[in-house]
Amino acid sequence: MESKKFSFNLENLGCANCAAKMEKKLKSLDGIDEVQINFVNKKLFLTFKESKQLEDIQPTIQNICSNIESEVVVSPILSNATSKTTTNSPIHNHDTEESCGCGEHHHDEHDSCGCNEHHHDEHNGHEGHNHDKNSSSHSHNHQHGGEHSKGDLLKKILTLLIGTVIGFIPIVFDIPSPFGIIILIAGYLILSYEILIESAKNISHGQIFDENFLMVIATLGAFYTKQYPEALVVMLLFQIGELLQDIAVDNSRKQLKSVMDLKPDYANLQTNSGVVTVDPEAVNIGDVIVVKPSERIPLDGEIIEGTSFVDTSSLTGESVPRSANIGDTVLSGSINGSGTLFVKVNSTYSNSTVAKVLDLVENASNRKSSTENFITKFAAIYTPIVVLLAILLAVFPPILTGTNDFSLWIYRACGFLVVSCPCALVISIPLGFFGGIGNASKHGILVKGSNYLEALNFVETAVFDKTGTLTQGVFEVTKVNVANEASLLNILPDDEKRTLQSASDQLLHVAGLVESYSNHPIAKSITKAANIPSASDQVSNYEEIAGHGIRATLSGQTVLAGSAKLLKKFNINFSEAPADTLGSIVYIALNDTFSGYLVISDQIKKDSKQGLEELRKLGIQTVMLTGDMKASAEIVGKELNLDTIYSELLPGDKVDKIEELLHKKGKNKNVIFTGDGMNDAPVLARADIGIAMGGVGSDAAIEAADIVIMTDEPSKIAQAIKIAKHTRKIVTENIILSLGIKFIVLFLVAFGMGSMWLAIFADVGVALIAIFNSIRALRYNL
Numbered sequence: 067m068e069s070k071k072f073s074f075n076l077e078n079l080g081c082a083n084c085a086a087k088m089e090k091k092l093k094s095l096d097g098i099d100e101v102q103i104n105f106v107n108k109k110l111f112l113t114f115k116e117s118k119q120l121e122d123i124q125p126t127i128q129n130i131c132s133n134i135e136s137e138v139v140v141s142p143i144l145s146n147a148t149s150k151t152t153t154n155s156p157i158h159n160h161d162t163e164e165s166c167g168c169g170e171h172h173h174d175e176h177d178s179c180g181c182n183e184h185h186h187d188e189h190n191g192h193e194g195h196n197h198d199k200n201s202s203s204h205s206h207n208h209q210h211g212g213e214h215s216k217g218d219l220l221k222k223i224l225t226l227l228i229g230t231v232i233g234f235i236p237i238v239f240d241i242p243s244p245f246g247i248i249i250l251i252a253g254y255l256i257l258s259y260e261i262l263i264e265s266a267k268n269i270s271h272g273q274i275f276d277e278n279f280l281m282v283i284a285t286l287g288a289f290y291t292k293q294y295p296e297a298l299v300v301m302l303l304f305q306i307g308e309l310l311q312d313i314a315v316d317n318s319r320k321q322l323k324s325v326m327d328l329k330p331d332y333a334n335l336q337t338n339s340g341v342v343t344v345d346p347e348a349v350n351i352g353d354v355i356v357v358k359p360s361e362r363i364p365l366d367g368e369i370i371e372g373t374s375f376v377d378t379s380s381l382t383g384e385s386v387p388r389s390a391n392i393g394d395t396v397l398s399g400s401i402n403g404s405g406t407l408f409v410k411v412n413s414t415y416s417n418s419t420v421a422k423v424l425d426l427v428e429n430a431s432n433r434k435s436s437t438e439n440f441i442t443k444f445a446a447i448y449t450p451i452v453v454l455l456a457i458l459l460a461v462f463p464p465i466l467t468g469t470n471d472f473s474l475w476i477y478r479a480c481g482f483l484v485v486s487c488p489c490a491l492v493i494s495i496p497l498g499f500f501g502g503i504g505n506a507s508k509h510g511i512l513v514k515g516s517n518y519l520e521a522l523n524f525v526e527t528a529v530f531d532k533t534g535t536l537t538q539g540v541f542e543v544t545k546v547n548v549a550n551e552a553s554l555l556n557i558l559p560d561d562e563k564r565t566l567q568s569a570s571d572q573l574l575h576v577a578g579l580v581e582s583y584s585n586h587p588i589a590k591s592i593t594k595a596a597n598i599p600s601a602s603d604q605v606s607n608y609e610e611i612a613g614h615g616i617r618a619t620l621s622g623q624t625v626l627a628g629s630a631k632l633l634k635k636f637n638i639n640f641s642e643a644p645a646d647t648l649g650s651i652v653y654i655a656l657n658d659t660f661s662g663y664l665v666i667s668d669q670i671k672k673d674s675k676q677g678l679e680e681l682r683k684l685g686i687q688t689v690m691l692t693g694d695m696k697a698s699a700e701i702v703g704k705e706l707n708l709d710t711i712y713s714e715l716l717p718g719d720k721v722d723k724i725e726e727l728l729h730k731k732g733k734n735k736n737v738i739f740t741g742d743g744m745n746d747a748p749v750l751a752r753a754d755i756g757i758a759m760g761g762v763g764s765d766a767a768i769e770a771a772d773i774v775i776m777t778d779e780p781s782k783i784a785q786a787i788k789i790a791k792h793t794r795k796i797v798t799e800n801i802i803l804s805l806g807i808k809f810i811v812l813f814l815v816a817f818g819m820g821s822m823w824l825a826i827f828a829d830v831g832v833a834l835i836a837i838f839n840s841i842r843a844l845r846y847n848l
Contacts, residue, residue: 070117073143074110082492084135086442091130106500133271229256233298257301277487287480291473300822307830314837328399328420330364346415357407363400366418367409374405382510382776433515441495445488456482481815484825490804494836501843502793510776511786518772522790526735532692534742537668541591545665546570553661573662580618580625583608613716626655645697677780691720720749793843800836807832
């Protein structure tokens with residue numbers, strides 16, 4: 067039975083540890099195949115083994131999520147094309163006031179539209195404009211990174227100030243008991259009100275190891291041991307730390323999203339009644355849109371009027387604007403320069419370049435690295451173990467020592483409870499990897515998952531296709547060598563012979579006719595040189611022989627056009643081109659007689675030599691696979707100083723070579739393959755990491771590979787590896803920092819050398835440091 071996929075927004079999701087618990091619980095549902103929660107983007111992705119209806123599963127999902135984190139609202143991600151406005155506007159005057167289509171206008175992407183729609187994630191892909199019945203229950207009582215409005219933030223700060231002032235009155239003025247204790251408890255209750263309510267809800271849902279509940283138990287333990295000021299201060303510091311942590315995670319998310327701030331807010335659609343501003347999803351193929359100076363191009367299309375320069379840096383990382391003229395294709399997500407462009411749309415928004423790039427980058431966190439998976443499993447056992455140790459610490463030492471001084475050991479056990487939350491790890495690790503992915507995207511490198519970014523740290527061998535990857539892939543016929551003029555006598559009609567002055571022209575024309583049915587770049591270069599714009603009806607019995615060439619019938623004669631292997635396959639006697647010939651050789655035979663050959667040359671990319679040199683500096687071996695002749699391949703290999711060259715390979719041979727390299731690689735090492743994403747799908751799939759180059763505008767490239775280089779620069783591969791290594795360094799720092807400090811504090815608290823204040827630092831303080839450290843992955847400069 068066909069599987070069914072669902073996507074949901076998890077509004078108010080703030081606790082990374084809770085997200086891991088939700089994921090684990092959802093995986094236990096009947097019929098579930100895959101569950102992924104993206105904490106950074108607050109999204110849930112579910113795949114069921116059999117078809118399910120949304121209305122049947124949403125209540126169950128909502129119940130599971132709210133039982134773990136009560137404020138979470140689950141709303142389905144739907145795709146709708148709704149117009150933002152349909153107001154006529156002259157070309158020179160764009161009204162920036164936008165409508166969500168519900169009658170309420172807003173001037174800024176952060177404003178509420180007043181329709182129960184929540185605009186927390188202004189860059190959340192192309193899900194459409196979604197009004198969900200659950201939206202109205204939105205609450206801002208977030209924990210660990212929920213997004214705060216200014217009103218909520220002020221309310222939170224005011225509550226902390228009031229609770230602090232009241233709680234510190236008996237401490238500052240030394241008010242005696244019992245009145246001093248009553249006032250201090252009043253301050254404590256004001257500070258802890260939300261936590262007490264939240265912990266009560268979670269207990270009712272069976273969430274005993276919730277951080278809120280553990281903090282309440284720890285502070286109540288301090289009250290029990292008559293450490294009243296410490297109980298108050300610990301709750302105050304915890305609340306301040308939580309607030310700062312919320313703000314830090316919120317800002318981190320905004321910074322990460324701003325990297326891919328590509329989504330166009332509107333499109334200027336040309337109609338019979340003028341130019342109207344609409345949602346990009348409302349524009350159809352064939353419509354004409356107007357792109358004004360400095361506007362973001364909303365959809366892919368062809369320029370039919372106007373000239374300008376287009377900034378593609380947000381897609382490719384290239385800082386130099388490209389000229390855009392009539393007939394040129396422009397890509398969504400690019401920024402128009404100083405000229406006004408009229409663009410005929412050639413794809414819907416959902417199939418546009420910007421939509422695919424946004425979807426790829428936003429969902430990259432779904433493919434988790436082995437480090438993230440380890441931390442998730444570790445967090446699941448860390449808290450219960452520390453809580454168990456706290457219980458043992460509170461009970462056994464006073465019994466074993468015979469002192470029966472339970473107060474002392476309960477106090478120390480409370481310190482254990484404070485340190486028991488693994489939030490520093492479960493928040494900072496995914497933020498670190500997403501920061502690395504965001505940094506890569508700034509440089510025109512799209513990494514499809516944290517697992518692939520992590521895998522780049524262990525690359526041993528980099529394998530390259532030649533044509534279009536190391537070379538420009540722009541072919542030209544540079545030589546025509548006729549070996550047998552007599553073989554050309556009866557192949558062409560007399561009128562064509564009269565227009566073709568020489569035997570070389572005739573041989574080129576014959577090759578162009580039979581190659582006119584092929585889409586191969588070399589074939590296209592031959593038809594272009596022969597001035598044959600379309601498939602010729604003079605050709606019949608056309609057959610492509612994979613890895614060899616073409617066999618066809620022309621004027622009743624059998625024509626072979628292809629590599630030396632093709633002529634050998636049909637036992638044709640021929641003279642091979644000189645060994646030092648630079649370029650691809652296409653041999654021609656007519657009726658089993660060798661007629662001559664064409665030389666098609668391709669230029670090495672300017673960036674290739676630098677890119678391969680950077681890889682060698684990183685200690686990576688370089689290998690080239692090509693179907694070209696050995697002599698031609700060796701010339702390229704020598705120019706680029708490649709370590710190993712394999713030439714004259716059929717498509718299947720390339721897969722075999724990758725298999726051979728995979729077999730030879732070291733333990734825990736990876737082999738990457740880089741191709742153009744068009745004809746290398748089997749090799750891209752078989753390598754540990756498949757990298758497609760020239761991804762701008764190429765559907766095949768985006769679909770085929772694990773990593774997409776949006777430009778044609780091989781040097782981007784070394785850049786990707788450097789970003790991956792820097793990201794892993796930050797993630798490792800966070801793990802060592804978080805676990806190291808927690809274990810040290812646990813030791814100090816257990817032996818009476820640390821207080822609950824120190825325990826608070828080991829919890830929220832370390833989490834803050836780890837979060838800020840994770841953002842360095844985004845800001846790393848190559």
